[in-house]
Amino acid sequence: MIRFANPGSDIxxxxxxxxxxxxxxxxxxxxxxxxxxxxLVEKNLATSCGYMGQEALSRSTRKDRxxxxxxxxxxxxxxxxxxxxxxxxxxxxxxxFQFTYLGAHIVEAQREPEDLFKxxxxxxxFPNSILNSTGSYVLRPFATILKTIHDLGGLICxxxxxxxxxxxxxxxxxxxxxxxxxxxQSVRGDVKRLExxxxxxxxxxxIAVNTMxxxxxxxxxxxxxxxxxxxxxxxxxxxxxxxxxxxxxxGERTYQYIVSCKDFRAKDLAQLPENIHAALxxxxxxxxxYRSGFNLDQVSDQLGEYRHILSSFxxxxxxxxxxxxxxxxxxxxxxxxxxxxxxxxxxTKVNPNQELLTGNRSSLHYEVSTKVPLHAIKEKRSLSSIxxxxxxxxxxxxxxxxxASRCIELFAEEIRGFNKDKFYPLVASLxxxxxxDCAHSRAGVxxxxxxxxxxxxxxxxxxxxxxxxxxxxxxxxAVRQAxxxxxxxxxxxxxxxxxxxxxxxxxxxxxxxxxxxxxxISNIRKAYGIVIGVIDVHSLLRLVTATLFEGKSHxxxxxxxxxxxxxxxxx
Numbered sequence: 402m403i404r405f406a407n408p409g410s411d412i413x414x415x416x417x418x419x420x421x422x423x424x425x426x427x428x429x430x431x432x433x434x435x436x437x438x439x440x441l442v443e444k445n446l447a448t449s450c451g452y453m454g455q456e457a458l459s460r461s462t463r464k465d466r467x468x469x470x471x472x473x474x475x476x477x478x479x480x481x482x483x484x485x486x487x488x489x490x491x492x493x494x495x496x497x498f499q500f501t502y503l504g505a506h507i508v509e510a511q512r513e514p515e516d517l518f519k520x521x522x523x524x525x526x527f528p529n530s531i532l533n534s535t536g537s538y539v540l541r542p543f544a545t546i547l548k549t550i551h552d553l554g555g556l557i558c559x560x561x562x563x564x565x566x567x568x569x570x571x572x573x574x575x576x577x578x579x580x581x582x583x584x585x586q587s588v589r590g591d592v593k594r595l596e597x598x599x600x601x602x603x604x605x606x607x608i609a610v611n612t613m614x615x616x617x618x619x620x621x622x623x624x625x626x627x628x629x630x631x632x633x634x635x636x637x638x639x640x641x642x643x644x645x646x647x648x649x650x651x652g653e654r655t656y657q658y659i660v661s662c663k664d665f666r667a668k669d670l671a672q673l674p675e676n677i678h679a680a681l682x683x684x685x686x687x688x689x690x691y692r693s694g695f696n697l698d699q700v701s702d703q704l705g706e707y708r709h710i711l712s713s714f715x716x717x718x719x720x721x722x723x724x725x726x727x728x729x730x731x732x733x734x735x736x737x738x739x740x741x742x743x744x745x746x747x748x749t750k751v752n753p754n755q756e757l758l759t760g761n762r763s764s765l766h767y768e769v770s771t772k773v774p775l776h777a778i779k780e781k782r783s784l785s786s787i788x789x790x791x792x793x794x795x796x797x798x799x800x801x802x803x804x805a806s807r808c809i810e811l812f813a814e815e816i817r818g819f820n821k822d823k824f825y826p827l828v829a830s831l832x833x834x835x836x837x838d839c840a841h842s843r844a845g846v847x848x849x850x851x852x853x854x855x856x857x858x859x860x861x862x863x864x865x866x867x868x869x870x871x872x873x874x875x876x877x878x879a880v881r882q883a884x885x886x887x888x889x890x891x892x893x894x895x896x897x898x899x900x901x902x903x904x905x906x907x908x909x910x911x912x913x914x915x916x917x918x919x920x921x922i923s924n925i926r927k928a929y930g931i932v933i934g935v936i937d938v939h940s941l942l943r944l945v946t947a948t949l950f951e952g953k954s955h956x957x958x959x960x961x962x963x964x965x966x967x968x969x970x971x972x
Contacts, residue, residue, distance in 0.1 A: 402606055403527065403542050403567045405484075406477035407615050410622035411821070411871060416507065416514050417882075418446055418478065419487055423500055423508045431497045437475035445877050481619065483531050485521040486727030489735075495533060502739045503727040506690060509747050517693035519627050523659065524689070524725025526666055531728065539571040541664065544723070545578075546620065547629065547648070547656040552582055555648040556635065559621065560599050561585050563613050567620070568602065592639040621646070629655055632822075663715050665724035673714065680710040682738050685724040692721075695748045788830045795942075795949060805946040813939055817909070820870035821852070828866050828907050828941070829853045835944050835954060841866075851886040853907075854896070860961060861896040863887055867908035875908035877921050880933055882906075887931050903934040903963045911937045911966060922965055934963030943969045 409415060418441065425440045426432045440446075479498060482488040487504030491497045503521070510517045527538040545566045550557045557565070565585045571577050588594040603610045624630040629652035636642040648656075665685070670678055684707035691697050697704060712718050726735055798808040816827065825841040832839035832855060841853040851863035863886035867879050887904035890896065912918040912935070922933045947953045955969075 402563065402602075402608060402613060402616060403538060403540065404616045405619040406480040407618040408474050408477035408481070410618050412518070412622055412626040414446075414871075415478075415481070416518060419482060419504070420508050421446060423504065427500055431491045431499050433494075433497045434472055434475045434479065437478065438471040441471065441475065480532070484525055484728070485518075486524060486531070486725055487521070489531065489727075489732040492733065499732075501727050501732075501735075503686070503689075503725070505747055506693075506695070510693065510695075513694065515627070517689070517695075519655075520689040520693055521725065521728070522623055522627065523655075523723065524728045526725075526729055529667060529729040530731040537570065539573055539666075539668075540566075540569060541572060541666075541723075542566065543620070543623070544659045544664075545569060545572045546624070547652060547659065549582065549585075550630070550646065550648045551653065551656045553585065555653075556638065556645045557585075558635075558638075558643050558645045559614065559617050560595055562617055562620065564588075564595075564598050564602055567617070568606075589638050590640070592641050592643070595639060624652075627655075628652070658721070659723065662721045662723035665722060667729040670730075677710055677714070679738055680707040681722070681724065682726040682730070682735070683707055684711060685722045686726060686739070688722055689725065690748055697748065699748070787826060788833050791827065791830045792834060792949060795945065799946070799950055805943075805950055808950075809939055809942040809946060812942060813909075816938070817869050819868055821866070821868040824868035824870070824909075825852050825866050828864070828938070831938075831941050831945050835948050836957065837960075839864075850889050855905075855960075856896060857961070859897055859899075860902050861890065861898040862903060862905055862961060863890050864905045864907055867906070869909035872908065874910045874913045875906055875918070875935055875937065876912065877918055879906045879908060880918060880921050880925070880935070883933050884925050884929070884931060888929075900930055901932060902961050903932045905960075905963065906933065906935045907938070907941065908935075909938050911935065915966065919965060926964070932962070932964045934960070935966045936963070937967070940967050940969045 421444045422437060422440055425444070426436060429436075476496075479488060479496075482504070483490065483498075487501055487507055488498045489501050491499055507514055507517060507521075522543050523541070525543060526541045546557075546562065549566045553561075565581050566572075569577060569581050584598070588598050599610060599613075603613060606613075624646055625632060628649060630646040630648055633645055633647050634642050635645045638645070665681065670681070673681070684704065687697060687700060687704055687707075708718060711722075715722075726738070795808060795812060798811050799805065802808050802811070816824065819827065829839045829841040832853070837855045838857070839853055839855045842851060852866035853864040855862040855864065863883070865879050865883040865886055867875060872879070883904045883906045890898050890904075891900065918935065922935075925931055925933055944955055947955075
């Protein structure tokens with residue numbers, strides 16, 4: 402089975418982690434796993450044993466590196482970054498790395514990385530000279546997954562991914578692909594047949610069923626984040642309600658694009674004249690950048706020359722090429738073709754967003770808070786079905802306890818295990834209950850960079866949400882993302898917004914280190930004039946219970962102008 406590491410399933414965070422690593426380590430000739438761990442800790446991008454910072458690093462470190470949580474997390478990140486062509490191993494060690502020229506362009510595209518990320522996902526292919534992968538797979542996994550979903554009528558579930566495309570040994574063998582497809586179709590209709598097939602595969606491959614499921618987490622996250630699929634439950638195919646992925650129109654267009662491409666693999670180069678190898682490598686890479694929104698005017702003459710050289714090997718002169726040299730070929734060969742200094746000759750994005758200044762973190766130690774006084778209001782609202790469900794749950798708890806504080810405590814405990822798929826809609830619902838026009842972003846709609854948004858008649862608030870499944874305590878990372886949300890909202894003019902209006906962070910608990918968070922919020926205001934507000938779910942629930950149980954509400958201007966950590970006053 403093709404094994405994908407699982408350091409985390411938030412793709413946006415995954416990309417941002419690479420950007421942070423690049424910015425911190427790009428001036429080094431090479432770096433190792435401990436350097437990655439140290440950077441993740443310094444940037445508050447990793448936790449261990451419930452701690453952040455140096456405490457996390459010290460608690461994680463073990464003599465037996467197999468039990469070192471941060472070390473293994475860094476190893477998983479490195480495996481995926483190598484698979485995507487953003488890191489290459491050094492000639493001396495598989496566990497020391499260098500950034501690639503392709504990886505440098507991911508950093509260049511960091512404000513809008515989706516299209517280049519998709520190109521890299523489709524560029525994953527086995528075998529390759531980057532990874533020491535087990536098995537003898539000849540497979541372009543994500544292209545095969547999309548083809549399989551298409552041929553199955555647009556639907557696939559996780560276990561079908563496992564017994565199907567992720568275990569297909571050769572996607573260029575039509576007979577093997579057809580047999581794989583027929584196998585999936587043969588188990589449909591009876592969930593026991595699916596389970597039997599899964600357990601049989603587990604025994605044959607000597608991989609635990611749970612472990613096989615873990616190998617699908619990254620692919621599933623990718624398929625949804627790219628917008629190629631959406632999630633839905635289906636009770637017809639297996640006569641039991643099971644989560645499925647449904648191919649979207651975008652996924653179908655991507656599949657059709659793949660079909661139209663000339664699919665080159667590393668092995669194909671041996672069958673091609675040596676004098677065209679460099680042209681193929683350069684053209685395929687530049688085409689990836691072009692499709693990702695990069696400006697290629699500076700190399701337009703070379704592009705024409707490369708296409709002319711390759712014209713006899715394409716079905717038509719303008720045929721797109723599916724091949725990523727940084728993801729398949731020997732790093733030493735690639736370095737002979739592309740710039741050795743990865744930061745040199747970077748091709749820029751078309752109309753790139755202005756870079757944010759990072760500045761120096763202040764050593765201020767104080768807390769800014771905004772009191773939100775509650776006052777009586779007699780306002781009726783039209784609530785959606787999810788809002789009514791949340792309202793009923795809270796009312797039931799209140800009927801049992803007759804204590805608003807106890808009600809908040811019990812409700813917060815019930816949602817403590819929520820991940821973003823449940824927590825984000827819940828936060829949006831809570832805001833609607835207290836009178837805001839709030840919507841959470843839809844899965845796969847990547848231009849909606851914020852997690853939720855409050856839309857007023859003349860102003861808008863972007864919301865960065867952190868579910869308890871992502872982080873229990875709001876971090877400085879979330880504050881930086883709230884800054885990014887505001888900058889993007891201002892630059893795109895997609896909604897009416899005012900610079901002075903807050904950009905919100907909503908999470909489960911307030912920050913562990915409030916002084917660090919507030920120092921960053923203060924610095925952001927000084928540097929950019931952008932206001933960041935922080936709300937924990939307990940405070941948000943306090944506003945909700947005041948509305949539901951006491952017929953009271955808050956002054957909405959206090960939320961639109963919220964600066965720092967919220968302090969909901971007693972009624």
